[in-house]
Structures are given as structure tokens and as C-alpha cells.
Amino acid sequence: MLAIWELGLTAQVFLGLSLFAFGLEAALVLFHFIGILYAKCVMYRKPSVNIAREELPGVSILKPMVGVDPHLQENLESYFKIDYPKYELLLCVQEEGDPCLQIVKPLMESYPQVDAHLFIGEKCMHEGGCKIGENPKMNNVMPGYKASKYDIVMISDSGIQAYPDILMDMVSRLGPKVGLVQGLPFCTDRKGFPAVLDKVYFGGAHARMYLTLCVLGVNCVSGMSNMIRKCILEEAGGLAEFGKYISEDYYMGIACFRSGYVQRLSYFPAMQNAGNPSLKSFRKRMVRWTIVRLATIPTTLVLEPLSECIPLGFFVSWAGWYVFNLDPVLFFMCHILQWFLLDYLQLMALQREPVNFSKFDYAVAWAFREIMFMFYFLEGMFSRSVAWRTGSYRVRYGGYLEEIR
Template sequence: MVPMLYTLYGFAIFFFIYWCAMWLIHLVAIFYGKYRLHQKVVQLDSETPYAGVSIIKPLMGVDPNLFSNLETFFTMTYPKYEILFCLEDDTDPAIMLVRSLMEKYPKVDAKLYLGAGSVGVNPKINNMNKAYDAVSYEFVLISDSGIRMKEDTLQDMMRYMSENTALVHQMPFTSDRDGFAGTLEKIYFGTAQSRIYLAADFININCHTGMSALIRKSVLDEDGGLKTFGCYLAEDFFMAKALKDKGWKMRICSQPALQNSGICDVNSFQARLTRWAKLRVAMLPLIVIMEPLSECMVIGLGAAWAVNVLFKWDVLGFYLIHILMWFICDWILLSIVQNGSLPFNKFDFVVAWLFRECSGPYLFLHAIFDPEIKWRSRIYKLAWGGVAQEIKPRIKF
């Protein structure tokens, strides 16, 4: 009986400590986000030269927002940069769109590279490798097709590229978009994602996502360049790890990345979250335990049971107060990340927030029990450590 009692109290203490740790992360994200994000961009004086930046844009297909997203890269105020567009298929309709922008902005140094290499299983790396080998500048910005830029975003990123820094990245966020899916995306990236992202950056843990990342090319080339990471699907994580292992710093800039893909629906968004969860589990197996316990509903249940065992507090009352306080903190954090009025009302926030919090654990379990990763028309299997292998889809008779 005594060993069972010790075990019971041990689990209760674990859940209570983990719950306290999650609240600490929440508070760190709020205060650090307030300090770190949306700082005013200071112009360099006329005598200070700007370092050149090569922007690599891997593209595949056209969506309704692609033209306007790409146009924001042609209208930036940064004085010295080039844009290298990459398409693996020479019949891709995005080619005509890119050429029309190049004709509209002839003063912008832009080039088009067709045909993918074959340096690994990662199609994004294969698509970008030819352009990477042709860049003109030391600093390389890898930017996904769905990203929008403000006029001073590149300047904001370069401001954080100090002498001991090799990677500056934008924290993922979204543009304002209509509909439930747009609200759901903004809430996820402005709460669950930004909470972990800001806390990880604060304590200098690798939290890098590669949708908008500025890299010091000479340091990456010491490991063989971009092609070295073609064996991974989560190339962004392993590039950041390689730079960090060499002693270089990585930082987020003050402007979040504005994702603005033309495809915005709940199914596509949840499929994306599931794919990311599969990658995290393969790279960091401890995530199997830690990530579910970071969810509001899950850790709240564990903590409510724990305080009942330890302090005889009411389970239901504690759980409801926990959810309410988590909800309020998420609203505050999202407002900080948004840096302005939200494009939806409080009722929409409540509905989408509850949907996200309740569906999060289910999506994670789905990722655990269905480990194959579907990315566009390809299917991959991951080994422990994150190395990917493309597999052929089964033929049904």
C-alpha cells in the first residue's frame, strides 16, 4: 500500500510541477513578446553600406494570393538584394506570373531557375539547390511562396544579423484572412505556436522554422551547403542545429512572418499540423510525452487531479479556472503578436480557440498512429533522427 501511495503522490507532484512550468512558459512568452516583437526599424545612416541579400523563392503552382505575395518582394525598400525564383517544372504556370513581375519591376535584380536537382529526398532542397549555387551575396533569405513582406521586413531581419549570428528567422504568423479557417490559423500561430516559439528563443533553444529564414552562407557551406540537408524533410531544424553546434547564435527578428497562402481551409490546416507533429516526433522522440502535456485541456486535467490529491482542492472548480486563465493569457498573447486590432470578434475567438484546444490532442494522436508523411503528391517515411525516405504509394486493385 505504501509504495502505491508514493507512486500516486509522485505522479501528482509531476503533473503539478509540469503545470507550473507551462504557466511560466506562458508568462515568459507574453512579456518577452511584448519586449521583442514589432520594434521600430531604424534606418542606417547614409555612410553605412548595406550588405547584399540573395532571396531564394521556391515555387510550385499558382494560388489566388501568389501574385500579390511575390509582388511584396519587389517593393521592399532594402537597397541591395536579388530574388532567385526556383521552379522544378518548366511547364509550371507560376513561370508566367514571375516573368510578368520581372517585366513590371525591371530595376529589381530577379532571376528564374528551372529544373530541380537531385541531392536528396527533400523536394524543396532539390528545387532550391541550383539557385543556391548561383547566389551573389553572403546572406541568403529562404522564403516560402506564401509569405508576404512589409517594405522594411528585410531591413528588420538584417538588423539582427550580428557578427556572432548565423541565422535570423521570422516567427510564424498569418495575414488577416476571412472565414473560420483564417481565424483558426491566426489563433494557432498567435497562441500555441508563438508561446513555445518565444519561450524557446528566450532561453536559446532551437525553435527555427524555415518559412522565412536569413542564413549566413559561408557558415552553411562549411557543412557542404544546402544539399547536405536534402536527406531531411525538416531541413530547417537540422540547418539550425548544425549552425548552433558550431557555436553560432540564431535569433528571431521583430516582425512575424505573414503567411498568406491562397488555400485556407480547416482540412488543409489540420493536415499541415499533423505533418509537423510527425516530423517533431521523429526528430525528438521525447515530444511524444511532452507535447500532449503542453495542451491546455490535457495538462489542466492532470493538474486538477494533482491538486485534489495534494491539497484536496475541488477538481472541477480548479479545471474551469485553469481554462479561463489560459484563455485570457492566449487572448493577451495573440493581441501582442497581432500588434493591432484583431480581424474577428471575441465570440469568433472563443469558438475557434475551443476548437483548436480540443482538436490539438486528437491531431497529435493521429500523427503518432499514422507516421507516413504526405507532402503534395509524395509520401515519405521517417526514421528516428529525422532522416526521410520516399516510398511509393500502394497500388490498389
Template sequence: MAHSNISLLGLDWILIFSWIAFLLWSAVLVFYLISIAYSKLHLHRPLKEDAEKGLDMPGVSIVKPLNGLADPNLVDNLTTYFTLNYPKYELLFCIQDSEDHELIKVLNGLFAKYPQVDAKLFKGAQNVGVNPKVNNMMNGYEAAQYPLFLISDAGVRMSEDSLTDMVLHMTEKVGLVHQLPMMLDGELTFSRVLEKVYFGGAHARVYVSANAVGINCMTSMSCLFRKKILDEEGGLESLSSYLGEDFFLAQLINNKGWRVVLSSQPAQQNPGLTSLSGFKARMSRWTYLRWAAMPQLILLEPLTEHAILGPIAALAVQYLFAIPIYISLPAHFLCWCIMDYILASVLENHWPRYSIFSHVKAWVFRELLILYLLPTVISMRHVSWGGSRFRIRFGGRTEKIVNGDSHSHRIINI
């Protein structure tokens, strides 16, 4: 096969880069197959019969950081924590605004409806660092009475056996158990389907495959850990210097010699409202925080995105194997779109309830959106969250920006 080669120092650089691109595409494929296989083997496993009896189950303190009643599904989501089939746990509700009388009224109503549940309310956040979520959880963390501590976001709901499933994974050498985020159905608007396609595909394939091979990849959306491990390092306050506290929590536990494992039940995200702007903001925030914590991802992560990897791999395949781009590139996108649909079905434990056409439409939108988000995030210098602005240094440490500092830089709202 004859090629017009670019030679420098006797090396055919086009050939070298073509093989690198093809091997990268193959590696992404292998990781994707790992994510599907691991999800099929690990997720939605039945509970052990002896665990259902509640024998020798340790107590769990569950903190719920809350900030207002804007989400119409909030009450339904919170109610699921009062009906957990678990022998010994407490609920610690932390309200950001101590004057949020409507939210306080709702919580007091739940306390009255479920008097058998040990539930407490903490009003107002402490100011121990720059992370608003950590500040909000501090009162609950300090009052926790049990050895296991569960952080659970407001938009997450639980099945009756979800907590039991997480605790069963807290074996002797495990220090943290987390749940893979998934989006529940709700009203299947385009933005809702977009969230489901993302969390069931692009997000899940990285999240699951990383955990399968032991790479630190988790969110604090729903995570259970041994409180004594964090207490030995200064408690929850030790994470207050980072906006991406979840990454550093898992890293701390790993560094202490404990394992971080994935629960078999996914975290059930159930927001009442979804929007394209909200999705874009969340994707931008997470990308920004990942790159701040692990700067090497600035170069590596874009090369795993199909909209970027596909054209590069198609050029490589044309050069190496004489397969035309007009064949290999559509085949690339079709392959990944179908595999995302399969992975979503494994994650949800049934075929998605949205149509295949809706899946394709949302999938294409997400893949094209990433071409806009990546250069946008690269150009960011600051983050705006909860009315404040933050500068994130490489390594993840965060500084709050005072008025008048660095006004010229671009800001992303999260």
C-alpha cells in the same frame, strides 16, 4: 488533510504524482509568461535611424521556391519582394515544374514591371535528395551571389522594411535570423480564425519561449543565414536527407558556434485559401516531423497541451489543496484562453480583429482537435508529400519509399 494513499516502498505515489503534475502546470505557466513578456519586449521594434539610410548593409540572395498558381494571393505576395526598401538584394525564383507556363508568365510580368530589381528565374528542380523543397531551391542556391541567403516560402509577404529588420539582427556572432510565423487577417472565415488563433497562441507560446531560453525552435518559412556556414558543410544539399530541414539547418549553425536569433518582425503568412483539412494536415505534418527529429517530445509534448494537462492538473489540485475539479478545470481553460488572446494581440501589435466569440470557438476547436491528432500521429509510420511516400527514421533522416513497400501502414498527406 486525510487522503487514501497508495504506498509502495514507504512512498505516497499519489502525492508524488500530484506534485509533479502541479509543478508541470506551473512550469508551463512560467514559460507562457516568458513568451508574452519576450514578445512584448522583442517584437515590432523600430529600426535604427542609420539602418534606414542603407549604409554598409550586406547583399542578400532571396530564394522563393514555387509550385503552381493555385493560391489567389500568390502574385500580391510576390510583388512585396520587388518593393523592399533595401539597397542590395537579388530574387531567385525556383519553379518546381519547368512546364508551368502560367506561373512563368506571371513572373515575367513582374520582371518587366520592376526592371530595377535583380530577379532570376530557374525552371525545374534538381534531384539531390528526398526533400522536395531542397531539390526545388538548389538551382537558386548555387546561383546566389551574396553572403546572406534568405529562404522565403511562397505564402509569405513582406513589408518594405522586413528585410532590413532581419539583417539588423545578423550581428557579429549570429549565424541565422528567423521570423515568428503569424497569419494575416484576410477573409475571417472560421478556418482563417483558427489559423490565427493557433499561430497567435499555441504555436507562438512555444516558439517564442523556446527561443527566449535558447532552445532550437524555428521554421524555414522565412529565415536568413550566412551562406558560408552551410557551404562549409556541403551546402544546401547537406540538408536534403531530411524533410524537416529547418530544424537541422538551425542545429548545424548552432553546432558551429553561431547564434540563432528571432527577428522583431513576424513572418506574414498570407495564403488566399484556408481550410480545416489543410490546417489538420499541417498540424499533423509538423507534429510528425518534430517527433521524428526529437523522439523525447513524444512523451513531453502531449503533457503541455491544455486539453491533456488541464484534467491532470485539476485532479492534482483537488488532491493537494482540496479545490474541486469543477472549479479548477474551468478556471484552467479560461486562464489559457484569455492568455492566448493577449499573446495574439502582442504578436499582431493590436487587438485581434475577430470577435472574442470567434476566438473562443476556434480556441476550443483547436484544443479538442489535438486529442484526435496526437494518437493519429503516434500511429503514423509514413508521410506522403508531393505524390511520393517517405519513411522518417528517429533522428529525422528520411527515406523515399518505393512502390510496394510497407503498404499496410497508415499514411498522412501533407
């Protein structure tokens, strides 16, 4: 009787796992459709506001910069050309001898009508400033934040290219109950396989989860380009409070909710336009993000692999064989084809002009990313250190940073 009972319990567990696999597959297919419909029907709307241009609130844009990227001038100049009546551009550089100053200073001279100011972090430290934590990005922008004069702050990475209407769009989304507006990470058209890989990932797998979670109101803020009310930061302890975290964007999202506000997604994506994409940089980014997510949200260890195409394909194919005696190989191939097509539709919904690569290039990049996911994830799972431009850091549980000296 004991053997029969144990067998019955095992069957119940396997049946429960099978139903969970089917439910997860259905939920993620729904995520696909939500992301596709949102990208197709909502993204790239023309911003509209109900007040006169002269009454629009001012915005302080913080631009952290380190070193020179091949597209730095193009990206930075796009912020001098933003069509918005009242904003200041706070350009934050860490060291006096940084080569990016050879681009920053001429641009400031070429656009004297733009309220732009340059801050050298090293110089500010000597004039009475202090280090606010280990996060180099927060230390970089802190002098600019202290000098900001508007109640709305936008933090935008140096590798992001701005649309002329980006401020108008974000401000129009910043309603009375909205405390933070963020841009969906996407990519400009660049040449080479690493650039195709970036676009396929950010337009497919990443966009699917990001768009759907934002629609559902889940906190998943990207630090690439976001706008937040200064009162939220001050209530949380000021910008210095976020200097101890590697994922300062995630904790800004938490601060937004704790202040009683909600988050919204910009209608325009945050267009990444780095001039030197490579397979090495892609791997380092995927591993670093895995380390950050595991340290900040430990449930990622289980949930993230099961949200990916190939691991979920194995899981649901086993469930189909166990419950319905379906051919697992055929089931797995159908699953892969379905995700391949849905990710392609997701990318095409976000890409409003023809892509600069072929369907074969897409297939190779998509397969490469899906196959390499588990390798990147495992590397991140067994790593605790990350390298940024200014140094190396050890990530502690809770997303805390410790510099490796």
C-alpha cells in the same frame, strides 16, 4: 509489512507526480507571460543599423514555388518591393510548365530594377544538376543557391508576405556572433473560420512556445522565413546536406550552433498569407508537424501532450485533488479559463491592429483547436507518411525522408 511498504512507495510516486504537475503548470504559465511580454515590448521594433545603407551586406533570397495560390502574386510582389539597397531575388520553380510562371515572369518585367533571376529545377537537372535528396523544397532551391552571389541567404516560402523593412530588420539582428535569424510564424487577416483558426493557433499556443524557446536559446527554427550565413551551410556540407531531411530548418539550426553561432528572432513575424485555408489543410499541417517532431525529437511523444491545455488540465486537476482535496472539476475549469485568457492576451500582443473576427469567433476557434489537438497528435503518432505538393514521403527516425513511388 510488505503491504505497508508498497503503499508508502505508491504514495511517494503519486506525490512526486503531483509536484511535477504543479511545477509544469507554473512553468507553462511563465511561458505564457514571457511570450506576451516579448510580443508586446519587443516585436515590431523599427530596425536600426549603425552603418551606411551602401555598406550593408547583400542578401540572396531563395523563393521556392510550386503551383498557384490565390495570393501568390500579392505575396511575391511584396518581395519586389522590399526596401533594401542590395539583394537578389532567386525565384525557383520545379517544372517548365508550372502555372506560377504566369505570375512570376510578368512581375520580373514590371520590376526591372530588382535583381531577380528565374530557375527551373527540371531544366537545371538536364544541364548537369543532380538530385540532392528527397526533400522537394531543397531540390527546388538548389539551382538558385548554387547561383547565389551573397554571403547571407534568406529562404522564404511562397505563402509568406514580406514587410518592406524585413531585410533591414533581419540584417540588423545578424550580429557578429549571430548565424541565423528567423521569423515567428503568424498570419495575415483573412476571412472564414479556417483563417480565424490559423490566427488563433499561431498567435496563441504556437507563439507561446515559439517565443519562449527562442528567448531561452532553444533550437526551434521555422523554415517559413529564415536568414542564415552561407558559411554555416557550407561548413555543414552545403545545402545538399539538408536535402535528406524533412525538417531541414531544424538541422540548419543545429548547424548554426555547431559552427559557434547563436540564433535570433526577427522583430517582424513571418506573415503567412495563403489564399485557401481550410479545416482539411489545417489538420494535414498539424498531423504532418507531429510526424516530423516525433521522428526528429522522440521526447515529443511525452512532452508535447503535457504542454497542451486540456491534457495538462486533467493532470494538474488530479494533482490538486490528490494533494489538497480540491474539487477537480472546478480546478479544471479554472485552468481552462486561465489558458483561454492568456492565449487571447498573447494573440492581442502580436496583433497590432484590430482583428477581423469577434470574441465569439475566437472562443469557438480556440476550443476547436484545443479539443482537436489530441486527435491530430494521435493520428500523427500512428502515421509515418506525409504528402507535399510534389509527392508523398515516408518519414524515418532522425527526420530522414523516403519517397513513396
